[in-house]
Amino acid sequence: MNLIRVMPAEGIMRSSSGGRIRGRPITLVVFVLLTLFPLAAEDKAVIVYTYDSFVADWGPGPAIAPLFEKATGIKVQFVSKGDGGQLLSSLLLEKNRPQADVALGLDNFLAPKALASGLFAAYSPAGLDAIPAALRFDATNRLIPFDYGHFAIMWDSQKLSDPPRSLEDLTKPEYAKKLILMDPRTSTPGLGFLAWTEAVFGPAWKDYWARLRPSVLAMTPGWDAGYGLFTNGEAPLVLSYTTSPAYHKEVDKTDRYKALEFSDGHIAEIEVAGILAGAPHLSNAKKFMDFLISLECQNKLPLTQWMYPANAAVVLPDSYSAALRPSKTVSIDPGRPAADAVEAAEILSSGK
């Protein structure tokens, strides 16, 4: 496949070295035509749109793709579209002519918008019963949960001695410019944090965000950038998940980074995948969905995705003892946060 795409490039190199301007427009036309048909449809492929950390080399993508290919002979191509919010925007833009078969990485807070837009086709993957009913929020089975977790603020215990104990604590002057958040318009954790504050403060969430503003060092477009700044030492507090400490225990062999339990309680995120209506490789997409919730694939998630697998049969590795098990949880009407995302980002950037 790569060859087909590279060879025309050699063609123009040769013809342009002739030095004649006149020869070029024809090659140009050929080129434009070639770019119109970049990929011949391959029967043995499935294209999955997802977000950055899923395809990162320490993420689940590289771990599960060979397993799937071995089991089915189908090659899976992951395409990253930034974070979850950007993923949904891309899907909406391509709605009339979907280029992907599966979208993986939307969550319970983006789901209402995604379902209302008619992007997804219903499919009940084999082995769906292994996923607890509490996680399966979409009764139509267009969006299937593959993992879940709770949002939490991560704390770098070497950079900060006295961590906050509640959302309200985060607004204290001692934490000025010490917190990294994600943009609720473009990322699922950003939206999840908005949901969290809406669940805790109700209509007063706007006042809270205005009070929180001085504490925020940066609002990044996605989780990866924000968490990267955190591990790079740019700030000692970052929005992440209760399971993040397991990653540092397993990979970095350190308990320097801790998830903070907040007295307000924590809110859950359920990550979902679904087959796009009009998927070019529908039968392959179905096989991928079957595989995604199978024990073989789900076993890989704890140590690559660092979230709890949706399949209840998975036995968690020892490092998950470092994960925070929140004693109190909160919830909210999942459609609300997405409607308030633009306003929330505006409050953070303008103070109004």
Place this chain on the structure above:
Amino acid sequence: MKELAGDATVKVASWIAILAVAGLSLAPLAAIVSGTAWGRDAGSGNALRSSLATLLEPRSLRALRFTLTQAAISTVAALAVGLPGAWLVARYRFRGRRLLKSLSAIPFSVPPLLVVLAFVLYYGRGGYLNRLLMALFSLKQPPLGFLYSFWGIVLVHGFYNFPIVLQNVGEVWARLPRDREEAARLLGAGRGRAFATGTLPSLLPSLAQAAALTFLFCYFSFAVVLVFGGLVGSTLEVEVYRRARIEADPAGASAIALAETAMALIVVSLIGLVERRDATALRAGSPQPLLRPHGPARMALAVYAIVLVLFFGGPLFALAVESFTVRRGMGGAGVAGLGNFVRLLTDAGLARSLADTALTAVPAASAALVAGSLVAMGLRGDGRRGSILLSLPLAVSSIVASLGWSIIFPKGGNALIAPVLALVAFPFVAKAVVGALAVLEVSPPLAARVLGASRFRAAVDIDFRAVAPSLLAAGAFAFAIAAGDLNVPIILGRGTFEPLPILLYRLASAYRFPEACAAGLLLGLITGIVFFIKEGRSDA
């Protein structure tokens, strides 16, 4: 000169090219206007009122204020750093002079995202500079925290654009006859007065042009603000992108795009107007002999070198170090090695990305070069109209052009990328060719025609051979612009298409710093080498 312009074939061909370029530059605007006025996407009857309402939203006004303020202050910063350099380059011979001049490659070939990465590595709270300061003065907290503020954006923009000032002003300054300033000094004027009366008036056009160009680039700043500006504010360009691609509000995006372009047109006309005077000044003299720096000049050179190395070399150095640092997991300890480049090849799809870059940048550069050459031939000896025509496409930002074309061809997707990139690169190419043609004082085609060559062959063969090196340089320029542009593919790109800047953006926003730096280094090498060759050529 007029004899050539009278050559019918060349004239027809070039006017077709001129009309095509003008049409293609304006088409996206027309599409946006019709999209707004008839509410094609808004679905409401009274779309004009709704777009006015969009513009008057506090959020839009805030973006406007932010855009203008940061652009103005960034321009001042670029002037402050660039002017001393222009003076040094124009007057003195010193080691690194050519390197300094070739820094003008930066704004065109170093993707802004890479600069963002470099600045985080160097100026960040955990960056080199803060760690150095903390060690030196045994501080417990990093002293420099401005990177995430308004001033961080100004710093990045200043870094990005000062080479434009240095290059534009330096080139004219080097050709200014020194006798006027010397005469003023002989007549008893002080150094400052002599400069103000003897030199400054001749520099003003190039100064105004560099300032206007810098202002325009900062006005259109996208990636830097997108990544850094989350809290600080957003430019109109970022607002257009957010509304079009994140918030699914094409009507709002169109309204802002139109207002943005209208204001840019004012700046662009200014560039076009002063350019003619500038060209006259440039042609007025040949380069003056360079002096060996001594005394205060030597001192100034040393200070300037230290400032540049410390504030601007540092981030680039940090970037290079990071690209050769292999890390395990996120933020793990690093060891030196080539692992990032290997991982780019094996995991991140570097080969495919290079192919995608070639697929867009080569045709885009070729098209821009052909169109640019034809237009430049048609505009010979037609200074004022020419410079305004050539500057016009500058007012249509790449985001706006992409938005417009995606309205015209909703299903165009990746096939639109190369043509739009060609339009983005066009004004720069055309100007380079116009400059090259202006040097052709005599008219060899006339002689060729006397010898019996057909008119067209005469124009193409002789002219072409005489300006071939400059054409090659202009083509390289176009390639660098097209290969380094993020904005067009980020708006138009669909599916799995991933040219190098998109790969870089993805790695950078995934904070895969080492690999992003490695990818950036490769992109910078591809586009930068091309530039260095070009600068070396024009220097000779």
